[in-house]
Amino acid sequence: MDILSGFIVNEEVKAILFSMVMGLFAGIVIAAGYVLANKSKKYSKNFVITVLLLPVIMAIIIPFIATDLKKTLSLAGVFALVRFRSIPGDSKDILYTFFAAAAGLIMGLGSYFIGFVLVFVVSAIFILLSCLWKVSEKQVLKITIPEDMNYKDIFNGIFDKYLVKYSVKNVKTSNMGTLFTISYWVQPEKDCDTKAFIDELRTRNGNLNIILENPDDQLVPVL
Structure with missing residues (x-):
């Protein structure tokens, strides 16, 4: 019975699943904005997949650690470990990764309106700047x-x-x-x-x- 109780869909589980769906929508918009902004040059498909799924992962994790300081610190330690083991990218991609993580965090906390405002506004600004500025041919x-x-x-x-x-x-x-x-x-x-x-x-x-x-x-x- 104790094992089966973990599969009961209560209100908390429904809220987490809804946050996950909202995180997926946010990730799709963020990834689409990145592709549109970089359509005139090469970009990493792996990075597009990363920014698409990162908000989903963050939206699932945040509800479980939001009220537990020890779990929050553990997550920060995991992110620090991943960062130091990764290959440094350019500043734009690092910023976009942080943007995707922030969107997922906001979705995980249930602030969906604020989250989508952030996603659409930042994506629009990113696309606009990419249209106004181009990579030098030098x-x-x-x-x-x-x-x-x-x-x-x-x-x-x-x-x-x-x-x-x-x-x-x-x-x-x-x-x-x-x-x-x-x-x-x-x-x-x-x-x-x-x-x-x-x-x-x-x-x-x-x-x-x-x-x-x-x-x-x-x-x-x-x-």
């Missing part, structure tokens, strides 16, 4: 050269062939001063053949390291 090119090489104009011919524009970002020494690494801000041509571009650079820098990478969310206003 990339970072890092070329390693020997210390005795004059790098000032040696790559200009290749840059003019493959790039729309370029500028030196910084120069630093490496390998006990025997090598230089020059970092450039570059904007490749629309149909730039990246392999051919790097192959030509390798013929100039002695086949040392060359890295072409995207900067971390360099945002610029749409003009």
Whole structure:
């Protein structure tokens, strides 16, 4: 009988199930907002699933720990453990994770109206800002050269062939001063053949390291 009593659907269980459903709706809206805001660039499908289900999980957990300080502290410890074991993401995704958790927490406490106001307002602002701002087309090119090489104009011919524009970002020494690494801000041509571009650079820098990478969310206003 004691075991079966755990399956009785009383008012408390109904409230938790309703919070879970509201958390699912909130997660769907949050995930949809994230996809709409990032439709013009690549995004992680795993992250979309995370922000969709996180409000549901929070909405289920909160009613069980809301009145117990020890359980609340235990949950905080679990979140801290997960955070330190995770790979750091960019600040936007970290903020969005916190947003999804906050929405689930509010749903779990039964404040559904406030929760959906938060979800719709923040999602709308996020989509609006993503439409007004776009990711810069600039990339970072890092070329390693020997210390005795004059790098000032040696790559200009290749840059003019493959790039729309370029500028030196910084120069630093490496390998006990025997090598230089020059970092450039570059904007490749629309149909730039990246392999051919790097192959030509390798013929100039002695086949040392060359890295072409995207900067971390360099945002610029749409003009």
